[in-house]
Amino acid sequence: MGDIIAISLPILLPFILYVALSVIGVVLERNHEKQLDEREAKVGGFPILDLDNVPGMTSESGKLVSGNVVMGTGYLKQLTASFRTLVGGEVKGYQRVLDRARREAQLRMVESALAEGAHAIVNVRFETSDVGGVKPFSEVFCYGTMVR
Amino acid sequence: MLLVNTETIPGHTIIEARGLVSGNTIRAKHLGRDIGAGLKNLVGGELTGYTELLNESRQEATQRMIDNAMAMQANAIVNVRFTTSAVAGGAAELYAYGTAVVVQPNDA
Numbered sequence: 001m002g003d004i005i006a007i008s009l010p011i012l013l014p015f016i017l018y019v020a021l022s023v024i025g026v027v028l029e030r031n032h033e034k035q036l037d038e039r040e041a042k043v044g045g046f047p048i049l050d051l052d053n054v055p056g057m058t059s060e061s062g063k064l065v066s067g068n069v070v071m072g073t074g075y076l077k078q079l080t081a082s083f084r085t086l087v088g089g090e091v092k093g094y095q096r097v098l099d100r101a102r103r104e105a106q107l108r109m110v111e112s113a114l115a116e117g118a119h120a121i122v123n124v125r126f127e128t129s130d131v132g133g134v135k136p137f138s139e140v141f142c143y144g145t146m147v148r
Numbered sequence: 149m150l151l152v153n154t155e156t157i158p159g160h161t162i163i164e165a166r167g168l169v170s171g172n173t174i175r176a177k178h179l180g181r182d183i184g185a186g187l188k189n190l191v192g193g194e195l196t197g198y199t200e201l202l203n204e205s206r207q208e209a210t211q212r213m214i215d216n217a218m219a220m221q222a223n224a225i226v227n228v229r230f231t232t233s234a235v236a237g238g239a240a241e242l243y244a245y246g247t248a249v250v251v252q253p254n255d256a
Contacts, residue, residue: 021190021191024191025191025192025193028191028192028193029192029193032193032194052154052155052156053154053158058158059158059159060158060159061157061158061159061160062150062152062154062157062158062159063150063151063152064151064152064153064228066206066230068199068202068203068206069194069199070194070195070198070199070202071192071193071194071195072185072188072189072192072193072194072195073189073192074189074190074191074192074193075189075190076190076192077192097192104194122154123152123153123154125153125229125230127230127231127232129232129233129234129240130234131198131202131232131234131238131240132185132238133234133238134238135185135186135189135238136189137185137189137195137198139198139199139202139232139240141202141206141230141232143153143230144153145152145153145154147158148158
């Protein structure tokens, strides 16, 4: 019995680690999505446009606002994605990470604008860039002009 | 200094365009932060150290653009754009540019 454990442990260990890290990753991802839902509900209805003015509204002043976030994709998702590239198709793992990053960056921009008493944010732009070199780190930067 | 990424500033009139201004900075992350981020990336999620680093660097680039505009005696920058690109060795370049203008409040 002891022999079986001694032999199988080195083989099983990477597998156990893989499962444990995946589970932690999924839990963290769900928590973040839940938190995003709550914060989005709180600022719901605030006008965010990528036009350069709000139709039918006159404003007195404008100021640049922005929000950014760097997200790591996680090595496990990178591994899964590398298998995905063998057959092609949508990489759901990455899609979800970038979706969270974009929502987070937008919320940070909106929250900072609201703190300064903005009525709306116009001319919103998103920019996504790869900042990790060989590592799967992506930055989402969101900016616009808040108007009062 | 007024900064907007629209072509006009609400409540202000642009009297004169002074020209294109820009600012950039290239930052590399330091080893400690990189190791921390590497560990965090085992499970994925936000890498706070990197978020702050890029935020500070972008402010630096913006400040250089503002200094540039001040040298031109401008009091606002319109149509501001940002770009980010990865350069060799895992360093990132942050670049900000816009048009320096002289504006006047409408009620003055």
